[in-house]
Amino acid sequence: MSPIRRLVPLADEAKRKGKKVYHLNIGQPDIPTPKEFLDGVRNAQLEVLAYSPSQGLPAAVEAFRTYYEEWGIALSPEEILITTGGSEAVLFALNVACDPGDQVLVPEPFYPNYNGFSRLAEVELVPITTSREEGFHLPPRGEIERLISDRTRAILFSNPGNPTGTVYRGEELELLAELALKHDLFLIADEVYREFVYEGTHRSVLSFPELSEHAIMVDSISKRLSACGARIGAIVSRNPRVMDAARRCAMARLSPPTLEQLGLAAFMGHPRHREVLEEMVEEYHRRRAVLAQELARIPGVSFRVPEGAFYMMLGLPVADAEAFVRWMLTDFPGEETVMLAPGEGFYKTPGLGRDEARIAYVLNERDLRRACEVLKQGLEIYQEVAPAAPV
Numbered sequence: 001m002s003p004i005r006r007l008v009p010l011a012d013e014a015k016r017k018g019k020k021v022y023h024l025n026i027g028q029p030d031i032p033t034p035k036e037f038l039d040g041v042r043n044a045q046l047e048v049l050a051y052s053p054s055q056g057l058p059a060a061v062e063a064f065r066t067y068y069e070e071w072g073i074a075l076s077p078e079e080i081l082i083t084t085g086g087s088e089a090v091l092f093a094l095n096v097a098c099d100p101g102d103q104v105l106v107p108e109p110f111y112p113n114y115n116g117f118s119r120l121a122e123v124e125l126v127p128i129t130t131s132r133e134e135g136f137h138l139p140p141r142g143e144i145e146r147l148i149s150d151r152t153r154a155i156l157f158s159n160p161g162n163p164t165g166t167v168y169r170g171e172e173l174e175l176l177a178e179l180a181l182k183h184d185l186f187l188i189a190d191e192v193y194r195e196f197v198y199e200g201t202h203r204s205v206l207s208f209p210e211l212s213e214h215a216i217m218v219d220s221i222s223k224r225l226s227a228c229g230a231r232i233g234a235i236v237s238r239n240p241r242v243m244d245a246a247r248r249c250a251m252a253r254l255s256p257p258t259l260e261q262l263g264l265a266a267f268m269g270h271p272r273h274r275e276v277l278e279e280m281v282e283e284y285h286r287r288r289a290v291l292a293q294e295l296a297r298i299p300g301v302s303f304r305v306p307e308g309a310f311y312m313m314l315g316l317p318v319a320d321a322e323a324f325v326r327w328m329l330t331d332f333p334g335e336e337t338v339m340l341a342p343g344e345g346f347y348k349t350p351g352l353g354r355d356e357a358r359i360a361y362v363l364n365e366r367d368l369r370r371a372c373e374v375l376k377q378g379l380e381i382y383q384e385v386a387p388a389a390p391v
Ligand SMILES: Cc1ncc(COP(=O)(O)O)c(C=O)c1O
Pocket: 027, 084, 085, 086, 087, 088, 111, 158, 161, 162, 190, 192, 219, 220, 221, 222, 228, 231, 232, 233
């Protein structure tokens, strides 16, 4: 089960007992979905809510194409296929790139749903371990290369990273590109947080001309449009064989959601769309500063302020972060509590991340400050009642 959702029943129980739970555990933004998108859905003139073409409505494909053009990435419509969220794009990418029994390298900690998708594709994930101390940046070439076997087909990574917030530097992406070419691997870049970069710049895997055969990009509007329920994403590649295989997967599931594609087309057709996207990013930029300031007040919590996305991995002054997260939901006294995502589930290597938790800064500034205050109190009390926890 996803470590992000597994403890939800405990949070539901706390709420039944009248507690307010600050949800810092899940990347569900509280920011309103842009009116331009919702108007596109509301104003849809349809007599029949029909299937869309398997690869997406031409207007939605065009919306993605013009979006990438704004990022300086030129694509043809055949190189873009609309999926049911970025989730389906990851699933398609793994199925297209790999046969059952193949291996895929993935920097850990990683987005835990990659586990489920790799199970469905019958692919083995092989972790490239990264650490909080190194800002979750990639290890040297030798450490990655020694993990490559004759069964390795791809390197899957999210950039900016979930749960790390790390944005890979140019030289890290160049290293991955070199390895992909040398060992003939696909690079599956999950770029759903592309807009959310506060330091440095984001470089898309599609900006490497030499990777035209090897790059597969996963995208989604869930986060950048605060439209997680829309279920609209994309798989993008310049490799015609990849796109041909992806289209076959797409035909098997018939169609991505129709109404939300119309919403996206309306949004991207609106002259204010870039402004709206930038306002959204600015809001997270402010929240990141608030969170860093508030966390710095909590004794024993260690973290670095990541460059992007809206997540932070924290080192907690407890031996078992999951036990602490559970305790906050079941035993923490008071009217309010906080829910975090325990760190261990973001790692494949056993034992790693046990004293870590992920925070998603998806709440407004006032709630974020209050949540940090509650977390501070929780840690103080927990360290008294759980004396085994090393501080
Ligand atoms: C790194 C990453 N990839 C993909 C997804 C899936 O997003 P969706 O299916 O909502 O587009 C998420 C959602 O949290 C994510 O964090």
